[in-house]
Amino acid sequence: MKTFTKLALASALSLGLAAPAFAEGLFAPNLTYRTGPFASTGIPLMDGQKDYMTLLNERDGGIGGVMINFEECETGYSTEKGVECYERTKADAIVTQPWSTGITLQVLPKTNTDMIPILAPGYGFSPMANGKVFQWAFNPPVSYWDGASMIMQYLSGGDMGSLSGKKVVLLHLDHPFGKEPIPVLEAMAEAYGFELKLVPVGLKEMQNQSAQWLQIRRERPDYVVMWGWGAMNASAIAEAVKTKFPMENFVGVWWAGHDADLKQVGADGKGYKSISWSMPQPDSPLMADVKKYVIDAGKSTVEDPNSVFYQRGLVISMFLAEAISVAQAEFGVAEINAEQLRWGLENLNITDERLAELGMTGMVPPFSTSCSNHTGHSGAWMLEWDGEKFVKASDLLMPDAEFIAPLEEANSLEYAEANAPWPMNEACN
Amino acid sequence: MEILNKIFVAPFADMIAAPDFLMQVLWEGLVSGVLYALIALGFVLIFRSSRIFNFAQGIMVVFAALTLVGLHEMGVPAWIAVALTLAVMFGLAVSIERIVLRPLVGQPDIILFMATIGITLFLIGFGEIIFGGENKLMITSELGIPTGDFVLEPFGGLLILQHIDITAVLVAAALVVSLLVFLNKTRMGRAIRALGDDHQAALSVGISLQTIWVLVWFIAGIIALVTGIAWGSRAGVSFALEVIAYKALPVLMLGGLESITGAIIGGLMIGMLEKMFEIYWGAPLLGGNTESWFAYVLALVVLLFRPQGLFGEKIIERV
Numbered sequence: 218m219k220t221f222t223k224l225a226l227a228s229a230l231s232l233g234l235a236a237p238a239f240a241e242g243l244f245a246p247n248l249t250y251r252t253g254p255f256a257s258t259g260i261p262l263m264d265g266q267k268d269y270m271t272l273l274n275e276r277d278g279g280i281g282g283v284m285i286n287f288e289e290c291e292t293g294y295s296t297e298k299g300v301e302c303y304e305r306t307k308a309d310a311i312v313t314q315p316w317s318t319g320i321t322l323q324v325l326p327k328t329n330t331d332m333i334p335i336l337a338p339g340y341g342f343s344p345m346a347n348g349k350v351f352q353w354a355f356n357p358p359v360s361y362w363d364g365a366s367m368i369m370q371y372l373s374g375g376d377m378g379s380l381s382g383k384k385v386v387l388l389h390l391d392h393p394f395g396k397e398p399i400p401v402l403e404a405m406a407e408a409y410g411f412e413l414k415l416v417p418v419g420l421k422e423m424q425n426q427s428a429q430w431l432q433i434r435r436e437r438p439d440y441v442v443m444w445g446w447g448a449m450n451a452s453a454i455a456e457a458v459k460t461k462f463p464m465e466n467f468v469g470v471w472w473a474g475h476d477a478d479l480k481q482v483g484a485d486g487k488g489y490k491s492i493s494w495s496m497p498q499p500d501s502p503l504m505a506d507v508k509k510y511v512i513d514a515g516k517s518t519v520e521d522p523n524s525v526f527y528q529r530g531l532v533i534s535m536f537l538a539e540a541i542s543v544a545q546a547e548f549g550v551a552e553i554n555a556e557q558l559r560w561g562l563e564n565l566n567i568t569d570e571r572l573a574e575l576g577m578t579g580m581v582p583p584f585s586t587s588c589s590n591h592t593g594h595s596g597a598w599m600l601e602w603d604g605e606k607f608v609k610a611s612d613l614l615m616p617d618a619e620f621i622a623p624l625e626e627a628n629s630l631e632y633a634e635a636n637a638p639w640p641m642n643e644a645c646n
Numbered sequence: 647m648e649i650l651n652k653i654f655v656a657p658f659a660d661m662i663a664a665p666d667f668l669m670q671v672l673w674e675g676l677v678s679g680v681l682y683a684l685i686a687l688g689f690v691l692i693f694r695s696s697r698i699f700n701f702a703q704g705i706m707v708v709f710a711a712l713t714l715v716g717l718h719e720m721g722v723p724a725w726i727a728v729a730l731t732l733a734v735m736f737g738l739a740v741s742i743e744r745i746v747l748r749p750l751v752g753q754p755d756i757i758l759f760m761a762t763i764g765i766t767l768f769l770i771g772f773g774e775i776i777f778g779g780e781n782k783l784m785i786t787s788e789l790g791i792p793t794g795d796f797v798l799e800p801f802g803g804l805l806i807l808q809h810i811d812i813t814a815v816l817v818a819a820a821l822v823v824s825l826l827v828f829l830n831k832t833r834m835g836r837a838i839r840a841l842g843d844d845h846q847a848a849l850s851v852g853i854s855l856q857t858i859w860v861l862v863w864f865i866a867g868i869i870a871l872v873t874g875i876a877w878g879s880r881a882g883v884s885f886a887l888e889v890i891a892y893k894a895l896p897v898l899m900l901g902g903l904e905s906i907t908g909a910i911i912g913g914l915m916i917g918m919l920e921k922m923f924e925i926y927w928g929a930p931l932l933g934g935n936t937e938s939w940f941a942y943v944l945a946l947v948v949l950l951f952r953p954q955g956l957f958g959e960k961i962i963e964r965v
Contacts, residue, residue, distance in 0.1 A: 251774075251779055252770075252774050252779050252885070253779065253885060253886075254884065254885055254886035254889065255886075256774075256778075256779025256780065256884070256885065257779060257780045257781035257884055259779070260778065260779055260780055261780075391935050391938075415933065415934070416929075416934055417933065417934050417935040418935070419935045419937065419938035420889070420938075421889045421890070421892065421893075421937075421938050422935070422937050422938060423886050423889075424877065424880075424881045424882075424884075424886050424887055424889075424890055425678065425881075425890055425893075425937070426881075427674040427677075427678065427921070428674070428920075428921055428924040428925060428937055429934070431667075431670060431671055431674060431921070431925055432924075432925060432929050432934065434667070434670075435664075435667060435925070447886065448781060448881070448882070448884050448886035451781050451881055451882045451884075452880075452881035452882070455880065455881050455882070456881075459795070459806070459808055460806065461806065477780060477781060478781065480783070481781070481783050481882055520780075
């Protein structure tokens, strides 16, 4: 039956869209990548996103009485296909979820004229945090620069000065996503006196990283920080084990913390860490509802509902659902438009109390967005692989706002200047 | 001056200063090279017998490996899963011959090449429908492949030899030897070679084109399965493996499209040289990731001097 469901889903995907548009309801398309070399990362995340919206439709009749049409458009993580999906769905969409830094950068200028908010949770261009410049772009709850800052703070034990004289390798995908933390890490290296070595991994070399790990062996770094996605992560972790790199000194970004990638090496991967702004809560009330209304009802394709990525997908859709709900309340209409959703995304207030109401206590740190702060900078936890699963290895870490904010400001203004005339939100302080 | 030092002095000084590391680089290059050579062999066999450049060889690696893992996930014991996977690859060879190639007999080579692109796209879509896109664990230990390592200390340094890699090299060598024996010592093998040497003459003495095509596509399927197990044991099985197969293209350019020796030597050369270049020149001078293009540049340089590749047959066409 499961194979049949997969067949049906894949057949639909091969036609481009997974489901026909509802005649009514809020159209919130998701630009997915369930196929291609990054599918291993995409599938659990997108299952989680879809299942959260299915839960709201099944349990609550949608949001504010309006069903959510959470249609998928398959990109295979290709920037060209992503832009095509954006163009195809933008007419009726209240939001676009591009799911790749490359696609995000391509559609970013278009959203100003199309007036559709981009929701890119935990990815995209880090200076999108500056809402004054990027009116239509949102990347809650933390940006890649926040992630780099928190990883380095964790490695320094809270004293960034202690990194002086240390050598840090950034093993990164040679792609806009993988290059995203480089400016902030270079600035930190200069400020705190550590040496930063960049080791890129080409898209064609994701599963053939022996040269990169030979280079790491020769450099003898104190730490390896990984900005990997898709098939790159499993290969890197396998190579680290093979070359006997101390796993406790190996830390990945939140997209490099997929349970399945670590299960491949099992106990040999013990000590590997991944910064994460979400935390699975298998016993949460939300998961009980997801099981009851979605999984047991045969409306899900999820394989491991307790995995970090699946539950992060649930959290991501919660951001969108909350923004819709907030906008509905503000404007007094159930069928909000894209501009009203933009207001909702700008006024997210995810408190501990709200998380408890949603049955999601501990699944994401509390945060709020504003006109000038489109990220929220919630902070994140360090997760550690214990040989069988990821466990929490730190209290909530917070990004160094004083260090990052000036970089965000300078880079966002630089972007606006390079893409002039660029509309600014002058009402934003 | 510093750049000259980085090109002509520093790399060799590094090699002398850390010979154990140089040995590790060469070993890793050899392992990659053996696997490139295996994929290239699949291309060569089909090209020799049918003049078809089989673009689908890469996806056949993924398809074979996923079938094996998929069958095992369904509860089939590992070695029975291998046998069933071989049966699937045989079925695929028969289907391709019947459905795709036979109706296109006599069509220009480019049409047949385009047909193999069609096969590639079909196998990607079909594979994703059946197996999903998630990275899957190769059933290494279930197949009895050792997973530890030998840690040696040559010159007082460190050399790590993975059992998986040693097994891959040995199995690949055995496969190549078996293939050579098959091609040179058996009736069917000689028929394949005859078809490669002179299509018309081979047909005139009663060699069945259909049978030979099924046979070479099946052998390419066996090679794909072995390659898939070897690569999959290193980093899991996913559709990302397909792109590695394109590394066989410069191997073919270098070694020649029709030469089995060329595929083997070309694969080993590219595997070792690209690793050496990346570590000693690419990373220090160009910031790394030179493996994406180095093999193609090397092959292009060879083509400038020998358009037929190092071991290819010189094509003489008289007007």
